[in-house]
Amino acid sequence: MKIITNLTFLLLLIVSCSQAKSEDQETEITLSFPERSKDMVIYEVNVRQYTPEGTFKAFAEHLPRLDELGVDILWIMPVQPIGEKNRKGGLGSYYSIKDYTAINPEFGNMTDFKNLVEEAHKRDMLVILDWVANHTAWDHSWMEIDGYHTKDSLGKVISPVPDWSDVADLNYDNMDMQNDMIEALRFWVSEADIDGYRCDVAGFVPMEFWSRAKDSLDVDKDLFMLAEWDEPKMHEDAFHMSYGWGLHHYMNGVAKGEKNADSLVSFINKDLERYPSDAIRMNFTTNHDENSWNGTVFERFGEGHKAFAVFAFTVQGMPLIYSGQEAGLDERLAFFEKDTIKWDTVKYQDFYASLVDLKKDNPALFNGEYGGQPEFVDVGNPMVIAYSRVKDGNQVDVIINLSEENQSVSIPESWNFADVFSGGQISNSISELQPYQYFVGSKTVSNE
DSSP states (O other), X not given: OHHHHHHHHHHHHHHHHXXXXXXXXXXXXXXXXXXXXXXXXXXXXXXXXXXXXOSHHHHHTTHHHHHHHTOOEEEEOOOSOBOOTTOOTTTOOTTSBSOTTSOOTTTOOHHHHHHHHHHHHHTXXXXXXXXXXXXXXXXXXXXXXXXXXXXXXXXXXXXXXXXOTTEEEXXXXXXXXXXXXXXXXXXXXXXXXXOEEEETTGGGSOHHHHHHHHHHHTTTOOOEEEESSOOGGGGTTTOSEEEOHHHHHHHHHHHHTSSOTHHHHHHHHHHHHHSOTTOEEEEOSOOHHIIIIIOOHHHHHGGGHHHHHHHHHHSSSEEEEETTGGGTOOSOOOSSSOOOOOOSOOTTHHHHHHHHHHHHHOGGGOSGGGSOOEEEOXXXXXXXXXXXXXXXXXXXXXXXXXXXXXXXXXXXXXOOEEOTTTOOEESTTOOEEOTTOEEEEEEOOOOO
């Protein structure tokens, strides 16, 4: 009788645990964007330059390391074949698309890409694909369809801007072209099970199209949408996250000594007023454009690259890590040629992993309206930025010297916390910060 009772209890326990796990999984699955992305971090993948092979298979070998880093979203630069007509350089630009529904053979094949997505999903990573909706390569098949591209007064197809000579501008007055573009977007969701799109120069494309596309895509899957654009209108309907280009440019200005750190305070306060509360802003110290054309983080931020990274991770929005950033990428990667990232060391892997952990562990740092808005603190020095973020009793306090010189500070009496990086104590007994010195305190409310 006792044995039967124990077996019955065991069976009930197993059923109960199974039901609880099932309910948790259902909650996770039914959670929709943007809430689903409230504590996520995004990572940009430059497949061509990531490994000597420059293939999906070779990149996939890095997934375990990226999982340890804490990456949630893999943004993969365009994977389609690159145009040959008017090509720039030997390999051409990722953003000169010859065929929207095919794979660049340099990277592998469709099976390789599907396997990459599947392996990422096994690690609970999302995969979003870089999408170029504004223009095509000059040898794209749509060039043969009259009315699909924009023409000048002489009837000649034009580039979007003069410098983009390797691509032809698409005509969004043509509804047939719009419909074909939407079908191409749906192809990657149904064929490869991707989780969203990073939309190149999204502001060049009419918002009406993005709304139509999002409505159509939502039938297949709840997708995460990132706009490469910095305007509030992007969040009216189609996009969950937009580029924090303005803040990034201000950060570069501070690093150059052209702006004071307190200029970041006024910028962010205005940004918070301009954008809707559910908008997620993407913060970064580098990406493929910045690295290739404007310089590495070491060129632009010097010894302060870690201080500015701490700022980008803690002030608001979702932080971005670019390919090789965790390895200390110290060269401008060629954009139109093969130029492999050096992975001799990953000297900053632990640094970025600690920032990711901090973000995930403290709800005050969550993205958009799910975290606390920064409350800035005057410490009596225009080159030092200090702020707190509070959400449901959780709190993060940050103070950063964003200059290459010692700076005097007046720490609030209420601030008394241990730095999460060094363990050192920050209090009003500190009157000076060393060049690019930072302190971060974290207090969380137990859910147990």
